[in-house]
Amino acid sequence: MSTVTDSVDTDVKAHEDHGPAKGLMRWVLTTNHKDIGSMYLWFSFAMFLTGGAMAMIIRAELFQPGLQIVEPAFFNQMTTMHGLIMVFGAVMPAFVGLANWMIPMMIGAPDMAMPRMNNWSFWILPFAAVMLISTLFMEGGGPNFGWTFYAPLSTDYGPPSTTFFIFAIHMLGISSIMGAINIIATILNLRAPGMTMMKMPLFVWTWLITAYLLIAVMPVLAGAVTMMLMDIHFGTSFFNAGGGGDPVLFQHIFWFFGHPEVYIMILPSFGIVSAIIPAFARKHLFGYTSMVYATASIAFLSFIVWAHHMFTVGIPLIGELFFMYATMLIAVPTGVKVFNWVTTMFRGSMTFEAPMLFSTAFVVLFTIGGFSGLMLSIAPADFQYHDTYFVVAHFHYVLVPGAIFAIFAATYYWLPKWTGHMYDETLAKVHFWMSFIGMNLTFFPMHFVGLAGMPRRIPDYALQFANFNEISSIGGFLFGTTQFLFLFIIIKCIRGGEKAAAKPWEGAEGLEWSVPSPAPYHTFTTPPDVK
């Protein structure tokens, strides 16, 4: 897509004495996009393990019917916190971390547009996470009303710690909004000369659109939790029917945020695999322009489909039909993307290093998740699927291979650039296959138990679901423990390994490969010329 004519060597030498500060304060005070990117990624990995540990508790309890390990009340806290931590703690910060690391290098910018705000938006996160997790140790326990925190379950019947949960959501929201504004400002203003919008790598494009989604919907979520706060403490009745409010209103506001939110967690993945598949198929990406327009269409449609989460709460027939058709319409731009990826692979000289393995699995498994999404979009059929394990299977199929696998793929793909070393390919392949098998073992049987009527968010279930749940639990433990291997591979790669070339992947494209590996602390202080 673009090549660099400027020599970057002189650039690097001129800035050798500007290296990172020494000691711990480097990380507290840093405004360097690479440092902040790394911190985001480490934070996200810590949250991934925390949320994962909660998933292990859930799977251990569901290993057999009956109550074995935890109290039902604690089980509810686990499902709630698992969802919240994975969404707001693991997936979103991981993408922001990748954006911090890669976007300035991809568009030839020296850093993010607002480096100090960048530092602030990261450092809010650990405090918000600590506050959220600390609710588990408070009197009455942590949030137990599901990650969707429907009122009045969360307002009238929630534990006292709900107030801390609300403030944690406020802080996470402020952090995301600041991160998004920073990314928009960077992409729109700091592109190197010649880097026109339609020359930007797709990861940059998808993130630009994601950032717009973030500033559009995170404030709505902030509004929703603020209304909850007022209902709980200040005697208002936004969601209290007795005082003239409406609990269904909560669901509308929540899902007006919630549906774009799920695309916030998938669009950057589209950008990642659109970088990796061409690199390992050794062909240019097929249909670049259509990819950009498809992403924009998906983002637009995400605002007009929210009530498909609410088919069973009672909306008029015309509403059910509108939201059903609008939802099905999303399959069109998504299909365009899937076909573009497949066409990029078609007749390519493909090799299957770890990033490509994860990306290929992404395309296949995300499509399965997309199809179960289409099944759920059929309003009359949704009455059968609603609140069953079929929904759990669906959104884990789009989020685990969709978001998590893409993050793994991105990590392996850019790890040589970050660390200057090649990772251990054999171990990475083991990581892939164990994750792939573990993930499918966990979530595929959930389709069946869901269709047979097993409700979600329950600690106990009818006997006929026992075998499938046993398989799910075994798969879950496999997937969970495998992630320690991932941690080991990363640490091993940071500490040493085969030296990575500036461009370790034969077919890779983009400005980030024109700087040496590891990327110097400051890159593109003089903008490269982009052809």
Next chain:
Amino acid sequence: MSNQDRADNVKTVEQSTQRTVLRSILVACGMFAFGFAMVPLYNVFCQVTGLNGKTDPDPYLYKAAEAKVDTSREIKVQFVATKNAGMGWDFSPSTPQVTVHPGEPGLLTFVARNPSDKRMIGQAIPSVTPFEATNYLHKVECFCFTTQTLEAGEEKVMPLRIIVDQDLPKHIKKLTLSYTLFDVTHMY
């Protein structure tokens, strides 16, 4: 690029960045406000469309000229009384169902009794199904228009007068008017 050029360039980049940031912050603030604007918007939308079975909160004004009785059909109106969790009153309709012609008033009563030893305030919230009939079921007189205060042990017979609109779509033959009673003592 000369140094002067570069300095100018930095300045314009800074300015355009500031503009972008300002605009983005405005969008974010606007969307925060929109979240709250959804509350009145939703209420208006529900009233116009009858979504969620939300009925008119004010008494229906009886217009004699329009109140022609349509004797060609009969509509069954059923009544449901539900108590919200934590509401200890006895609450029930005098009759589970009335049959009326459209335009003809139907009269019945609801009985509420406060068995506790405290003065309590209750608020009944009406809802109509099917939703598309919401705007065709009028309440001329209803205990739900205001809160109801009952002393300890007090019992109250509350009248309800309804009229089914003559324009009620032909395919609807049965309506359900449901009341959920909330304890709102702590709000007053």
